[in-house]
Amino acid sequence: MQTTTAAPEGQPLNLLADWISRDQLAGELGVASDTLARWEARHEGPPCTRIGRKVFYRRTSVEAWIRAQEQVCPAPKTRGRR
Numbered sequence: 001m002q003t004t005t006a007a008p009e010g011q012p013l014n015l016l017a018d019w020i021s022r023d024q025l026a027g028e029l030g031v032a033s034d035t036l037a038r039w040e041a042r043h044e045g046p047p048c049t050r051i052g053r054k055v056f057y058r059r060t061s062v063e064a065w066i067r068a069q070e071q072v073c074p075a076p077k078t079r080g081r082r
Helices: 022-029 033-042 059-069
Strands: 019-021 049-051 054-058
Touching: 019 022, 019 059, 022 033, 022 054, 033 054, 054 059
Parallel strands: none
Antiparallel strands: 019 054, 049 054
């Protein structure tokens, strides 16, 4: 369990330190923001959170989603009899 420490007096907390925006994630993945929006609508992409009109993704959730997308390559099909 992570513990949060209070920011020094006069300095604001960085509440979104572990989160990235849809545009930032789109750039990281090399896809369009619209693709992420479409995945969200289809419940296919990484989990996200909405704050007003903005969409944010938790970095650890995105990493877990990427790991879940990993596929084992199937053995190549052969033609004819062996």
